Amino acid sequence: MLIQDIIRRKRDAETLDADAIHAFMRGVADGSVGDAQIGAFAMAVVLNGMTRDEAIALTEATRDSGQVLRWHDLHLDGPVLDKHSTGGVGDLVSLVLGPWIAACGGHVPMISGRGLGHTGGTLDKLEAIPGYDVTPDVDLFRRLVKDVGVAIIGQTGTLAPADKRLYGVRDVTATVESLPLIVASILGKKLACGLDTLVMDVKVGNGSFMPTPDASQELAEAIVAIGSGAGTPTSVLLTDMNQPLADCAGNALEVHEALRLLRGEGRDSRLYQVTHALATEMLVQAGLAADAADAATRLETALASGEALERFSRMVHGLGGPSDLAERAEHYLAPAPFTTDVVAPRAGTVNAIDTRALGLGVVELGGGRRNAGDAIDHRVGLSRIAALGQRVEAGQPLLRLHAASQADAEAVTRQLGAAFTLGEAGSVTPAAPIHATLRQETSS
Structure with a gap:
């Protein structure tokens, strides 16, 4: 089965059978399918979607592209x-x-x-x-x-190797979504x-x-x-x-x-x-x-x-x-050299939290990666984060910041403080966890 024919069929919004999908993913895993072909296939899927049976076959083919553990x-x-x-x-x-x-x-x-x-x-x-x-x-x-x-x-390199290669191509060809x-x-x-x-x-x-x-x-x-x-x-x-x-x-x-x-x-x-x-x-x-x-x-x-x-x-x-x-634990998990509180600018109830901003704040402190090869500072982060619905007075902490230096802390303080929206009590009911x-x- 020609790889380019599989790509053509998906490009033309045809439904692929399981054999075709497994053949394509075997080629992804063993290298016989090129990056350009992977990108073309991924874009065809993004544009035309997949039926439920196709999606199941793609999942099974990803699973079976390497070692499947048996117990x-x-x-x-x-x-x-x-x-x-x-x-x-x-x-x-x-x-x-x-x-x-x-x-x-x-x-x-x-x-x-x-x-x-x-x-x-x-x-x-x-x-x-x-x-x-x-x-x-x-x-x-x-x-x-x-x-x-x-x-x-x-x-490990032996588990679902086709996924690692397919994802790498998707990441640079706007086909993640x-x-x-x-x-x-x-x-x-x-x-x-x-x-x-x-x-x-x-x-x-x-x-x-x-x-x-x-x-x-x-x-x-x-x-x-x-x-x-x-x-x-x-x-x-x-x-x-x-x-x-x-x-x-x-x-x-x-x-x-x-x-x-x-x-x-x-x-x-x-x-x-x-x-x-x-x-x-x-x-x-x-x-x-x-x-x-x-x-x-x-x-x-x-x-x-x-x-x-x-x-x-x-x-x-x-x-x-x-x-x-x-x-x-205190002996093995080294603390950050510098800690400080990010405080509320005024009294109020926490009515909204920009959770993504808090996560990006940790990245800015060095606790996450901007690029794949970046080293991580495991010591840094946030603690005592105020919860939705919590009442805070002016000058009380919204969170405690753990940083490698005072300069690092100051660089993210404004961003982290802005992640909290303060308002009147009772105006927001926090969602149930489940x-x-x-x-x-x-x-x-």
Whole structure:
């Protein structure tokens, strides 16, 4: 089958069969399809879209373009499951969720990414921990998934290699904004991990990846249908990102917050509510809990017993980090040299937060990347971020800024202060952390 004929057919808005899509993606993976051909195909998809069957085939072809992990030879004593988020600010859910699920009997081979734009990356957070190796060999990865129940690492070169190449071309050819291409990229990598079930966290709001609530809803519906259609039961929680999920943002600061939650603290936070809701969905969907009430009991036991924190500690040590991180976090997670408060210019209630601006502020401080090869300062970030609906008096802090220097702090203070809109009390009701749950054939 000629590659140029596949491109022509999609250019002319014809429907491609699964064989054609698999042939094209094999060529992307092995290099026989050139960058110009990848760009032409991607543009044809952007302009003409894909049917649901085409999108499923593209996802399966992405998954199958490299190694697909199999777990039967390890004789695991529980299901293999995972979660993925579209990203946000203060979203450290993965650091807590993976060990928490492992403590409840699941096995979580979590392939995570780095920060992108204003959103923080799970790998960047974990690399704030001295010695933590996000690129172990596959044998160590598999062993930790079996023995500890969780391992959070970066994408290996053998998993979904077609995705990495396709995304690289899309990034420079204005073809990123395509629902079937986005879904295939997200799911192809995840499903290559040989999952029994997957739960997605799709963000909604001004700090989310998708530009509008309708776009987030459309993405969520597509993920449920395409993931399930590709053979992996998939559900989605739509969660709020109109303010940071945690009251902090920045790599080392978020590791501290993860440890706090794993100790059973912070149960009144939005972060806890979202993490608990995702964990409940995972346990019920995977058959580790009979229903939401049973899941809540199991999750409470895992926290109260210290088992969830123990799983996190074992994962960190297994991947090269210190064995006593939980006990001596202040020793290993270096603080920023300079801290200062960004204060309210007048009294009022926080009626809106430009969440994206806060995330970009962290990037400006050095806690994220402007370019792919930039080094990250894991010490910097924001803490004590005021929440929507919170009353502040003139001169009271809106957040605490952690910077490498006073000059760095002064460079972003105005931008960060402007991210908060103050008004009258009661004029805005903050959205619930969980907007909706979508499952195959049903929604709630």
